[in-house]
Amino acid sequence: MKEKIETIPVNEAFRSEDECPFCYLERQAQQRAIRYIAGPGASYMEPLIRGKTDSRGFCGTHLKQLFDYGNSLGDALILQTYLVGMRKELDAQIAEFSAPPKKSLLGGKGEGENTLVQWEKEREESCFLCESIEESMARYFATFFFLIKDPEFRALVADGKGFCMRHFARLLEEAKSQLPNSQHDWFYATLLPLMQENLSRLQEDIDWFIQKFDYRNSGADWKNSRDAVSRVMQKLRGIYPADPPFKEK
Numbered sequence: 565m566k567e568k569i570e571t572i573p574v575n576e577a578f579r580s581e582d583e584c585p586f587c588y589l590e591r592q593a594q595q596r597a598i599r600y601i602a603g604p605g606a607s608y609m610e611p612l613i614r615g616k617t618d619s620r621g622f623c624g625t626h627l628k629q630l631f632d633y634g635n636s637l638g639d640a641l642i643l644q645t646y647l648v649g650m651r652k653e654l655d656a657q658i659a660e661f662s663a664p665p666k667k668s669l670l671g672g673k674g675e676g677e678n679t680l681v682q683w684e685k686e687r688e689e690s691c692f693l694c695e696s697i698e699e700s701m702a703r704y705f706a707t708f709f710f711l712i713k714d715p716e717f718r719a720l721v722a723d724g725k726g727f728c729m730r731h732f733a734r735l736l737e738e739a740k741s742q743l744p745n746s747q748h749d750w751f752y753a754t755l756l757p758l759m760q761e762n763l764s765r766l767q768e769d770i771d772w773f774i775q776k777f778d779y780r781n782s783g784a785d786w787k788n789s790r791d792a793v794s795r796v797m798q799k800l801r802g803i804y805p806a807d808p809p810f811k812e813k
């Protein structure tokens with residue numbers, strides 16, 4: 565199958581021998597998005613982009629990544645205009661705020677839902693970077709279901725290490741609408757055992773990692789277990805705990 569712009573990164577991820585090719589793609593998308601926002605192109609100075617960061621804000625994970633990336637003046641400019649808008653909204657919330665009644669002596673809690681609480685909950689779920697990473701991920705999943713019509717790509721998937729649990733569940737979810745009928749049997753017959761086999765491989769790695777702490781095994785080979793802890797963590801939650809903070813080189 566001919567390589568297209570979208571298929572190149574997906575093929576590369578599946579050749580990377582990562583514990584999960586979608587984690588690999590997600591990390592790339594994260595770094596691309598951070599660099600786009602805070603990197604040399606300084607897109608945070610473009611009114612259109614700043615309008616978006618002002619309205620969407622950032623989740624805690626991405627604020628930390630922006631901080632680690634190290635463009636502190638860029639961060640300050642983004643935060644400055646964001647704060648102006650947020651404070652305006654908070655002022656409006658406070659103007660409308662009504663305190664719940666005092667707790668009753670019978671032990672009941674004060675009743676009534678505050679819109680301020682609701683407002684903050686919505687803000688916590690909103691993140692400009694999560695949104696742009698999700699756009700890339702949706703494209704990568706679509707590309708996966710396009711590529712599996714190719715026997716060469718199917719072989720790559722079957723010989724791979726499977727997926728992390730988070731992306732495995734998403735693949736199954738996306739399959740409901742995107743899986744070509746021609747690949748229906750192959751997909752389920754391949755992916756489910758692939759996950760079991762690879763989790764069993766990781767079980768062996770973590771078992772051996774622990775056994776290596778027994779003095780009788782101190783001279784024995786680490787086999788594949790040296791980084792077992794971080795790989796199991798990735799398999800479980802789709803994270804790279806051993807990654808250093810992403811910074812501009």
Ligand SMILES: [Zn+2]
Pocket residue numbers: 584585586587588727728729730731732802
């Ligand atoms: Zn993953």
Ligand SMILES: [Zn+2]
Pocket residue numbers: 622623624625626691692693694695
């Ligand atoms: Zn985020």
